[in-house]
Amino acid sequence: MINPESILSFEEYKNQISADPTSIEFALALDKIEELQSQRDEFEFPTIESSGGTKSIDGDLTDKCTYLCGHSLGLMPKRVRKNIAEELDSWSKEGVHAHTSKRYGRPWVSFEDAVVPNMEKIVGGIPGEVTIMSSLTVNMHLLFCPFYNPTPTRNKVLMEAKAFPSDDYAVVSNLKMRGVDPETAVIRMEPREGEFLLRNEDIFKIIEEQGHEIALIWLPGIQYYTGQLFDIEKITKAGHDKGIMVGWDLAHAAGNVPLKLHDWNVDFAVWCTYKYMNSCGGSVGGAFVHSKYATDFERNRLVGWWAHKLDTRFVMDNKMDLIEGIDGFRISNQNVLSSTAVAASLDVFAKTSMEALRARSKVLTAYVEFLLKAMPNTSKNVSIMTSSNPEERGAHLSLTFADGLIDHIFQLMNEHGVVADIRRPNCIRVAPAPLYNNFEDIYKFVRILNMCDFTPNN
Ligand SMILES: Cc1ncc(COP(=O)(O)O)c(C=O)c1O
Known part of the structure; x- marks a missing residue:
């Protein structure tokens, strides 16, 4: 069982890892850290294709989708079958x-x-x-x-x-x-x-x-x-x-x-x-x-x-x-x-504890926030409605966009197999679920969001 005390803050991991924190290498390095391991293997993931996606940037449509919708419906644990x-x-x-x-x-x-x-x-x-x-x-x-x-x-x-x-x-x-x-x-x-x-x-x-x-x-x-x-x-x-x-x-x-x-x-x-x-x-x-x-x-x-x-x-x-x-x-x-x-x-x-999950969750959510603010396009076009104080939020972040953009953004996410949810007029909710999301999921999501054309009325 993971000791929650062994989990550092996102900032501490950022200082420890030599890779550029906006690179995929950084996400993969976080995913390799022993105390940050998830219970991902316990879950069945929809693929990009089965979740309704039609595009994969550097993989294939049978890859796992980027599921960030555990605040709405959690994924199916394999044990359920x-x-x-x-x-x-x-x-x-x-x-x-x-x-x-x-x-x-x-x-x-x-x-x-x-x-x-x-x-x-x-x-x-x-x-x-x-x-x-x-x-x-x-x-x-x-x-x-x-x-x-x-x-x-x-x-x-x-x-x-x-x-x-x-x-x-x-x-x-x-x-x-x-x-x-x-x-x-x-x-x-x-x-x-x-x-x-x-x-x-x-x-x-x-x-x-x-x-x-x-x-x-x-x-x-x-x-x-x-x-x-x-x-x-x-x-x-x-x-x-x-x-x-x-x-x-x-x-x-x-x-x-x-x-x-x-x-x-x-x-x-x-x-x-x-x-x-x-x-x-x-x-x-x-x-x-x-x-x-x-x-x-x-x-x-x-x-x-x-x-x-x-x-x-x-x-x-x-x-x-x-x-x-x-x-x-x-x-x-x-x-x-x-x-x-x-x-x-x-x-x-029961394989872990809420304290360990919470410590991991804080790192995941801080990483979403960091990447959104660090990537060139999202930093200018995405606002976060949720508090930036980790003690005043759980896993989920509510993102807001300028009027009229949300359907186009959400469609692009869906096409690439990013599953989140939309709350009109201009909010998209994303949640890295502490049990099964990893840092690569977050990297993939922000990379796709960063590809969006945020020009009004496009
Ligand atoms: C905060 C909150 N309250 C109530 C409900 C309604 O739940 P149910 O349909 O299970 O009664 C939901 C459903 O998502 C919810 O998010």
Whole structure:
């Protein structure tokens, strides 16, 4: 296992390596450094051709594409094929007995046991705080139920103005269902005029001034559009100091940056597993409820039979006996095939640690930033919306371009097998995923971007 302490900063590597830092030799030298090795071989990569590309500068169309889209959908771990084939085998050979079969070590009735210990390490939860269930937005609704408790004088939700649409819809629809008017009860924080990122001091000011009316703070760990990493610990504490529940959407943070949800005293959090956790589209979601609520059985909750203790669940006497902790917030039996993908992916995470991944990730992202600023064309034509402070961002950088250029730039990237994503009117998001991207990927991406014609209206 790689010791995170052995990983230097990008600047230190730059000083150590004799090659020109804008050359391919420099990228290849970084890729050879022992402590910077990735888990790349654990993943299946689309080729340039299968990702829709038609051109290769100095290789061939069957080469791996340059995949920088792990913030949207992670690549498929090779183990997923094997593990899913095993579960299909179990289903085929054992039918209903697959629920209790130990044939492949993952009895379906307690499938979460194959996932949760690894997941706890990734998000910093202790046993009983973390589970897999439903999906991200569904889990928002499920956990707003116990943790958003409006009263006539304290019913507001503090969130960001540019929240991911699903978060906005979930908050608004949940408030309506509770008889609270979202028009007056949702406080949407905007960055200052001319800025993209929310400042901590502005968040703390609102909490200080309006905290007595706020029932819930609902924020993303990392903002999907700007890549801003929020100070989860400090914001949670500021909320608690004013008696506010604090919940987090960790879609872009889980598996990207180390989290310490238990130590940070976060009330609840939800995330998806298909981005940095490399499971399939729409895969089962992750959820956290702090252990301080483990036996708070009086709290409102929407549950089903999977919240009932396992040893008496099948007695079917319709007398709910809730599991302590997060599993007591569940509804349905596990989606086996989807959870299998998560289990396989988290086995790859278990080969390393979030601290080592984060240290490597900082070098990767700093290299993207360095190359964009060092190459002649990109240095003049690409702006980075994401913070330049590594402590205020994860893996992903949001790049912006002059008006009217983005479709042409994105097309050129796609033609050359660079997979990222576009957020019109003028943003392209790129993320070197800490588990599988290497420095050569970044070199290839910036070289292609540097070939673009940035003349307006071309
Ligand atoms: C920040 C954020 N919140 C919510 C969602 C919605 O996720 P789901 O469709 O899994 O509910 C996404 C999806 O990408 C997201 O990025």
